[in-house]
Amino acid sequence: MRYLLIGIFITVFFVFPAYADFGYEVKLSGSVTNNLISDSSELYDSYSTTSAALKYYPFAQLELNLKSEYNYYSNLVGLGNIMGGAEITWIPTSQSSPLALYFNAGYDNRSYRESFSVYNTNVYNGMGSISYRLARRAQVRAGITYEQTEFDNSEGADKEIYGFMFGANVTFLGSNSLDIESGYSFADFISVDEVSIMSWPQVLEETDGDLKSFYISPRYSRPLGSKLGMNLTYTYLSFVDFDDPVVYSYSTGFLSPWASVWDGNSVALNLKSYHIPKMIITAGGGYWNKRLLRTLELPDRIVTREDDYSRYYIGLSWPMPSRSGAYLEPSIQLDIINNTSTDRLYDYSTFSVVVGLTFRR
């Protein structure tokens, strides 16, 4: 797939130069956190991220995006990593049509320093979606997604995810908006046979697993005056035909390939405010009740984990567009996370501050 993307890029770069225009974006950010890897070890660190993207528009319906990112950590230096990737987005429908099509495909390669090279990944993803404006205040949409994650230096954590979703958005009683989305996902992954973990001498047996998940998520949003907007989002996720597999885990922290896979409930409230002139304030809070997959911490510890996770944030950004088309945006965000888990290793709290600057043209 990566060669297909490279081929498309080269072809388009050479075939359409006469009509093309370019854009670019640079982002810089620095952060301090008292708990980098999100567990009870509470590892303090500061890190910086530099990212750049070059966007190319051979014609109005197509965007090609070459992107890169570098992360540097002050204390946990080995976690430093560099990412390079490409993305193509095609929107073939016209602005006047009630029907809209959206296609996107991308490839990312992320490489860590030697000590964390077990996490080096190649990620391929694609998405196709369609929406239709049923009425002036009602729209329906549907889409399919695909994501493949390959770990360069470790087997057993690779996964392939297929998903489809559909949703509807309606406005009612003036300025109240209700957006409901539902979807179903399938994941191919490798699980570890539980009996083999306890065998002596230990010979781990791997089996191909098939994970299925259903979700439904209503979101209500509305303005609260002319300068404050809010949304309240509830999400219910549930594994389907779940046989509680054990999967490999390579870390106690947030780099675990399975840290983002869970079922349960979540509710989140987000606010956006324009009360400070020329600036955007965002704030929110959310609560997640998560059941995560059981993981194998070598040699034979099986971690069963259910978390109560809450997160609160507030951010301030100052968008500064210029008449020449350049755009500058400094921003700052404060984050607080509290997590209680059935496994005491994952009882933790995190406080972090991120300062960022975006420039694009």
Add this chain to the structure above:
Amino acid sequence: MRFAAILISAAFMIFAFCSFGSSPLRADDGAESEELFVDLDGDGFNDNTPDEDNNSIPDSAEDDKYSDRNKTANALASTEFKPIEGLGEFDLSSLLSNSELFGQLKFLTRAQSCCRGGFEAGSDFGPGNGIGLGAVSGCAGGVCH
């Protein structure tokens, strides 16, 4: 932590109760299409509200914008160029660059490019949930919490 969920729900109900029927952005009160309330990105604001200076802040939320513009307009009234009339079938979009036209198409498909569930649910909570903060993201080292 269940207390946090209850607190969030209670805060929402108070906001909603206080605001129903009194919003100045009610579409029914306004005139036509630009006042038609649509919120596909979920930030609570009307996506169709004009933002003439492209600073991501709707013109209606910037108190000083119209007063500044009126002062400038009065001062320059005598030298103001008149708009060209009789453009007929002229397509204004032909004056826009590919990137500007693509930006308009992307705006139309803003609800189609992401999902709220699946196996990465919640990883985009915070600044990545459509209420963005530019360079600040909910991820560290390329991995989202």
